[in-house]
Amino acid sequence: MFEVYSMIDFVNELFTMKLRILFWVLISALFASCAPTRVVAPLEKGVTQIGVTLGRPRVNDGSLPLVGIYFAKGLSDVKTFYAGAQLTSLYLGTIQLDGGVVKKIIAPNIMIPGVSWSYGANSFISSRDGAFRLYPETGVNAYWKIGPHILNISANTWVDPTWFLSDYNKGRILSPSFGAGYRFRYKWIELQAEYKLLNPTREMHIPQAYIPSTNGLGGKGWYWGAALNF
């Protein structure tokens, strides 16, 4: 009888855990790296790009829906400014904004990939109590541009200057991510797909949920984007 009841209780607990998973999944809506790399290959001078992004870091058997919007403008042929906002965070009461610059370091040719360097920052403001966090970020992209096709590999890291505010000394200064992607940029349209490894230097943990990881570290998932160029 005890064994039977134990099983009933266990099944009940599993059922309950599924109900609760929504909570833990919502918590992770503020993952570092919520969108594809904003700009890989700098835009031409004067070109404006507006886009929507969908981050899909994996949790359990599914993926999170992290929706964002962004704006980018070619300040020169080698420098592009970008700014974005995360709508999913907004829905949960946090204003999450990012902005920065991407600079072309090496122009691509057939044999040599182009290299761009990005730097910027991400800010979080709680609509509940006004709590504020700012995370500078920097990254480097190598990209191959063949007609309308752009292939890239990217490395990026967020810097947490307030790591010491984490409970139980669990803060980390760097939150890196690595990505490989493809972009189709043709006239006024750009489509983006990128696979990212998030925070592969530390264990990520969402109670009652499972984060597919790399050797037990970080998270990962597909990131998508669509943009218009003017």
Added chain:
Amino acid sequence: MMKKILILASLSLLTSCLDISAVMLYGGPGEYNFTNASLDAIDHVDESKIHRLQTFSDQDTIEILYIGDYSQIESDTIILFLHGNVPSMDSYWSTIAHIANLGEQHRYGVMMYDYRGYGKSTGTSTDETSLASDYESVMSWLKDQGLESDRLIVFANSIGSLTAGPAAAGGSLIPIEKLIMEVPQSSSAIIMQSSTGLSLPSSMLTIFEFDLAVDMSNYPAELLWMHGELDATAPFNDAASAMRSHEGSYFEEAIYPSAGHGLRWDIGNEEWDRVLLNFILK
């Protein structure tokens, strides 16, 4: 500058009121079929000692289950069990029946209740305020029946620790002198930070802030902490940081390397009973 402020203000207006505590503290239906039919023979209770009653917390009705004689409350040890995050106290029926029979049958009076929105308790649990109000209404009833501090044991399982922590730290109408924390949570901030990898405060997603480390550091009396190292629901290391903040009169921990969140099932009744009885009778 003004333009930037206007943009920020506009985004503030767009923010939703969705607070994830409403998802976290969301109960479900309860049947309240509290009979021996679903219990193992060793956990059977005298069905005449099974009582259901209600109290009121603000405008809401709190459903209570009590196993024992009412007369026990003014003279005997009473264990108040704060259940984990399940739809209703149905899921813990076997647990409190088992606790009622710790050592011998009906050795202790045991009480459990459903938080607002759980089971047949009305309303919605929102944060520490609603949890504290529910607890207070039950404690008030127990006090009226004659329960005193030296005969009260509070036993919190999992998310029940979010009620027990502030209560132990001075928020209990009847001061707690013996507290059992079984697979407790830790802090709302650490859950946020472990999930995101960033030093974000929990206020980014919820008004519900809890920190059991602070609560335990403010709890002066006796604490038993039981936890499994494989617990993925209430991570062991986080709970350890919180529970080991306790500096009260007595601290005991029972740690199990191969156990998870279902501690009693993982370690077995014999060990579970042994640790509890040692602490209760100490």
